[in-house]
Amino acid sequence: MYRRGFSFLNHAFVLCFFLCLPLLFCAVNVWGPSLAVDPRFIRPFAFLGGYWLAFFHYSAYAGILYLVLRIVGLLGGNGAFWQQAYTLYAKAAFVAVMAILVYGGWNALHPVVRAVEHDTGKNLPRPVKIVLVTDIHLGSLFGRQYAAELTELINRQNADVVLFGGDQVDNDLEYVLREKSYEPLQNIKCKYGVYAILGNHDHFSGRVREELELFRSVGFHMLVDEVADLPCGVHLVGLEDFRSEPRNPYLEKLAGTDPGKANILLEHQPRRFLEAEKAGYDLYMAGHTHGGQQAPLNFVTKRMYLLDYGSKKFGGMLGVASCGYGLWGSPVRIGSTPEIVVITVK
Numbered sequence: 001m002y003r004r005g006f007s008f009l010n011h012a013f014v015l016c017f018f019l020c021l022p023l024l025f026c027a028v029n030v031w032g033p034s035l036a037v038d039p040r041f042i043r044p045f046a047f048l049g050g051y052w053l054a055f056f057h058y059s060a061y062a063g064i065l066y067l068v069l070r071i072v073g074l075l076g077g078n079g080a081f082w083q084q085a086y087t088l089y090a091k092a093a094f095v096a097v098m099a100i101l102v103y104g105g106w107n108a109l110h111p112v113v114r115a116v117e118h119d120t121g122k123n124l125p126r127p128v129k130i131v132l133v134t135d136i137h138l139g140s141l142f143g144r145q146y147a148a149e150l151t152e153l154i155n156r157q158n159a160d161v162v163l164f165g166g167d168q169v170d171n172d173l174e175y176v177l178r179e180k181s182y183e184p185l186q187n188i189k190c191k192y193g194v195y196a197i198l199g200n201h202d203h204f205s206g207r208v209r210e211e212l213e214l215f216r217s218v219g220f221h222m223l224v225d226e227v228a229d230l231p232c233g234v235h236l237v238g239l240e241d242f243r244s245e246p247r248n249p250y251l252e253k254l255a256g257t258d259p260g261k262a263n264i265l266l267e268h269q270p271r272r273f274l275e276a277e278k279a280g281y282d283l284y285m286a287g288h289t290h291g292g293q294q295a296p297l298n299f300v301t302k303r304m305y306l307l308d309y310g311s312k313k314f315g316g317m318l319g320v321a322s323c324g325y326g327l328w329g330s331p332v333r334i335g336s337t338p339e340i341v342v343i344t345v346k
Contacts, residue, residue: 005090025049033174046140062093111338118318119346120282124233131159132341134287135324138181139170148184149159157237159190165287166199166268186218199268215227223227235261242269255279270321277317291323295335
């Protein structure tokens with residue numbers, strides 16, 4: 001399709017370069033962790049392969065419309081008018097997809113702060129400010145500098161509690177270990193501590209225990225089907241990832257019974273809103289979905305979950321689903337913006 005619109009794309013060198021991009025994407029994500037190379041040298045190739053993934057994603061939609069146009073043109077005689085239409089469409093599609101990549105690449109690197117308030121009716125001594133951060137995906141795309149910038153953004157919120165909602169690590173722990181990209185997170189400042197759970201990506205390398213110790217070393221309290229009672233009147237429960245424990249009995253077993261405390265549940269995948277409301281939680285927080293990351297995939301996540309992004313009341317409980325701070329695969333976001341969520345609980 002694109003070669004129809006631009007003659008320079010017919011050059012063998014350009015074609016070979018394009019065909020090498022998916023191999024580059026696979027190399028970074030499959031073989032990269034085993035290479036004894038500083039991740040900072042691999043990162044440009046990770047970005048290039050990631051941009052290819054987004055380019056291919058949106059080009060696939062353009063390609064479907066191009067096929068429809070070709071079929072209509074074939075039925076219409078496939079004359080000179082249609083030949084010109086094919087060429088114009090190919091040029092327009094290429095420009096549109098490149099524009100999407102430019103905007104999506106910029107959007108992916110400019111996080112925002114989303115504010116949420118929730119009155120639990122528990123008469124807490126004072127409002128509690130919670131910073132929720134999910135899906136930072138430290139790895140080939142984002143590393144030490146990214147973690148340092150996140151730390152600064154969190155510290156500007158003057159939080160009482162900071163919660164990490166899983167997927168601290170992307171696909172392989174090796175990138176994180178080699179770059180020590182977790183270290184800047186030890187500078188997070190808050191009154192009652194930093195708590196974290198595991199996500200599905202944290203299990204991919206099969207080194208969960210090593211990751212738990214790694215983040216504990218920088219001051220994280222790792223909650224894996226565990227509870228923490230905080231001095232600010234919060235009963236915090238952190239669950240194991242749904243993929244590893246789909247039928248989790250701890251959701252009910254660990255639910256707080258003190259009527260004077262805010263009962264809060266933190267889980268990676270937003271799958272148990274109704275169960276959490278039934279168990280008596282006041283606030284349920286999750287991430288995982290990335291808000292689809294690249295529209296129109298957000299329509300898929302909307303069908304998969306009761307709430308894939310935003311905030312919604314379930315009875316007296318507030319459900320919060322974050323689209324996450326980091327990314328997977330491609331450093332391009334369309335239809336969602338990376339975020340941290342500041343939740344004021346009363």
